[in-house]
Amino acid sequence: MEGALIRDVEQRRPNLRCPFPADFVEALTGRRIVSLGRRAKYLIVHLDRDPILICHLGMSGSFRIQNDVTDGTVGEFHHERSKNEAHDHVVFHLEDREGAHRRVIYNDPRRFGFMLFSDAASIDSHPSLIGLGVEPTGNALDGPLLQSLLAGRRTPIKSALLDQRLIAGLGNIYVCEALWRTGIDPRREAREIAADTILCAALAEAIRLVIAEAIVAGGSSLRDHVQTDGSMGYFQHSFKVYDRAGQPCLRTGCEGEIGRMVQGGRSTFYCTSCQK
DNA sequence: AAGTGAACCTGAAGGC
DNA sequence: TGCCTTCAGGTTCACT
Numbered sequence: 001m002e003g004a005l006i007r008d009v010e011q012r013r014p015n016l017r018c019p020f021p022a023d024f025v026e027a028l029t030g031r032r033i034v035s036l037g038r039r040a041k042y043l044i045v046h047l048d049r050d051p052i053l054i055c056h057l058g059m060s061g062s063f064r065i066q067n068d069v070t071d072g073t074v075g076e077f078h079h080e081r082s083k084n085e086a087h088d089h090v091v092f093h094l095e096d097r098e099g100a101h102r103r104v105i106y107n108d109p110r111r112f113g114f115m116l117f118s119d120a121a122s123i124d125s126h127p128s129l130i131g132l133g134v135e136p137t138g139n140a141l142d143g144p145l146l147q148s149l150l151a152g153r154r155t156p157i158k159s160a161l162l163d164q165r166l167i168a169g170l171g172n173i174y175v176c177e178a179l180w181r182t183g184i185d186p187r188r189e190a191r192e193i194a195a196d197t198i199l200c201a202a203l204a205e206a207i208r209l210v211i212a213e214a215i216v217a218g219g220s221s222l223r224d225h226v227q228t229d230g231s232m233g234y235f236q237h238s239f240k241v242y243d244r245a246g247q248p249c250l251r252t253g254c255e256g257e258i259g260r261m262v263q264g265g266r267s268t269f270y271c272t273s274c275q276k
Numbered sequence: 277a278a279g280t281g282a283a284c285c286t287g288a289a290g291g292c
Numbered sequence: 293t294g295c296c297t298t299c300a301g302g303t304t305c306a307c308t
């Protein structure tokens with residue numbers, strides 16, 4: 001994708017969650033993709049000049065890639081998993097440096113995703129990015145940092161971990177999994193967890209591990225959520241608590257059952273016995 | 277300030 | 293079979 005020329009853009013509707021920029025097609029056509037980046041759950045596409053394209057997949061968005069083959073027919077990986085083309089909202093026609101053509105198609109049934117522009121000069125102060133907290137990947141998030149983020153907060157630890165202003169990029173599934181791994185009751189106040197240095201170190205490590213394992217497995221793939229080639233991710237097969245209400249806890253030696261409750265309007269899955 | 281609930285939208289799944 | 297209700301990975305806004 002990097003280095004590819006954007007030969008054409010098909011924008012098939014005026015908006016997703018937000019309206020597209022008024023000059024969406026014209027501003028992107030003829031640009032070359034310099035690099036792809038990510039901040040939290042935002043995809044950042046750097047071009048050879050302004051604007052920078054910022055994409056968010058929302059809950060049901062996905063990109064898939066179609067390679068054009070030389071005989072003129074279209075080759076698409078895993079095309080047996082046909083997606084509903086009625087929800088193909090944007091098609092980017094790309095040509096790479098070797099002259100090969102491909103299409104990158106944005107599909108989003110619920111249209112909770114969005115695409116925005118920013119200038120390179122103001123990307124760091126873009127409204128969608130400016131308030132974001134620390135990345136949960138890499139080495140930045142360690143015990144002491146987590147401790148400082150949670151200190152003094154009365155909100156439930158579940159809600160705190162989901163707060164993008166504190167940690168940027170954790171979703172509902174990964175928060176549930178990390179709390180289960182650490183044996184923490186999701187209802188406990190964040191400041192209580194902050195008071196326990198050992199527990200904070202363990203929670204920080206669990207967060208990094210859950211994310212790392214999910215990436216290796218190719219994402220979580222609930223329902224119609226797929227990878228760029230249309231295939232499903234496999235991390236869903238590794239869920240220890242998420243979506244397992246009523247089933248036995250998988251912790252060795254625990255006889256408990258997984259429960260479900262709602263916190264901050266989101267489902268929380270947790271072991272009613274071993275998460276304290 | 278911090279917490280809750282609603283809204284955005286479609287589709288899948290379960291109950292009857 | 294089909295109609296109805298409920299629920300879903302995220303973010304933002306309005307309100308208490």
